Amino acid sequence: MRMKTIRKEEGPIAGRPVTNQRSLLLDIIRQANRHLDADELYRLAKKREPRISLATVYRNLKLFKELGLIAERKLGDTHSHYEIRGAADHHHLVCLGCGQVIEFESPFIAKATDKIKRENDFDVTSIQLKMEGYCSKCKKKMK
C-alpha cells in the first residue's frame, strides 16, 4: 500500500513550502496547551532541530498569524505570547494597576467582525482586542 501524497492545498500551511522547521514549530505550538513566547518556542524547537534560528521562529510566528492559525497576545509591555487559535475568539482586559488579566468573549465583537467582513469584503485572519484600564480595587486606591 502506498502512502497518500499530501498536496499543498490540503496541509494547514496553504501554498507554502513545508519545511522541517515550519512543521516542527507548528507542532510544538499545537501541543503546548498554553501561551508560549518566542524564546520558549525557540528553546523547545532546538531540542529537535539544534541549528534552528530565532529569526526563523519569528518569521514563522508571523506567517502562522497571517494564516489565522495562531493568535498573538500582547498583554505586558515586554514581549508577545502566542497560542493556537481555537473556535471562539477571546479578548483581554488588562488592569494597569495590579496587572490582572480578564479574558472575555463578546457576541457584540463577533457581530462587529461579521459586519466589517461583509462591508469591506475582507477575509479577516486575526483580531487583536485589548482593553486597558483600572479595576475597581485599583480605582479606589488611586483616590
Next chain:
Amino acid sequence: MRMKTIRKEEGPIAGRPVTNQRSLLLDIIRQANRHLDADELYRLAKKREPRISLATVYRNLKLFKELGLIAERKLGDTHSHYEIRGAADHHHLVCLGCGQVIEFESPFIAKATDKIKRENDFDVTSIQLKMEGYCSKCKKKMK
C-alpha cells in the same frame, strides 16, 4: 492681580509632577495632527529641549496612554504610532497583502465596551482593536 496657582489635580497630568519634558511632549502630540512615532516625537522635542532622552519619550508615552490621553497604534510590524485620543474611538482593519489601512467605528464595539465596564466595574482607559486579513483584491491574487 495675582496669577492663579495651578494645582496638580486641575492639570491634565493628574497627580503627577509637571516637568518641562512632560508638558513639551504632550504639547507636540497635541499640535501634530497626525500619528507620530517615538522617534519623530523625540526629534521634535530635541529642538526645544536638546538634552531630552529617548527613554523619557517612551516613559511618557506610556504614561499618557495609561491616563487615556493618547492612543497607541500598532499597525505595522516594526513600531508604534501615537495620536491624541479624540471623542470617538476608531479602530483599524489592515490588509496583510497590500498594507492598506481602513479606519472604522462600530456601535457594536461601543456596546461591548460598555458592557465590559459595567460587568467588571472597570475604568477602561484605552481600547486597541486591530483586525488583520486580506482585502478582496489581495484575496483574488492569492488563488
Next chain:
DNA sequence: ATGAAAGATGCAAACATTTGAAAAATATTT
C-alpha cells in the same frame, strides 16, 4: 529524476523598546 525558480533558513547587524541606577527636578512637610 533533473534542473530552474521560488521561497525559507541562518547568521549578523540593525532597529525598537524597556529597565537599573545615579543624579536632578518637583512636591511636601516642617
Next chain:
DNA sequence: AAATATTTTTCAAATGTTTGCATCTTTCAT
C-alpha cells in the same frame, strides 16, 4: 525658606524583534 521625601530624567546596557544577504531546501515543470 529649608529639609525631606517622592518622582522623573539621563545614560548605558539589556531585551525583544525585524531585516539583508548568502546559502540551502522545497516545489514546479519538464
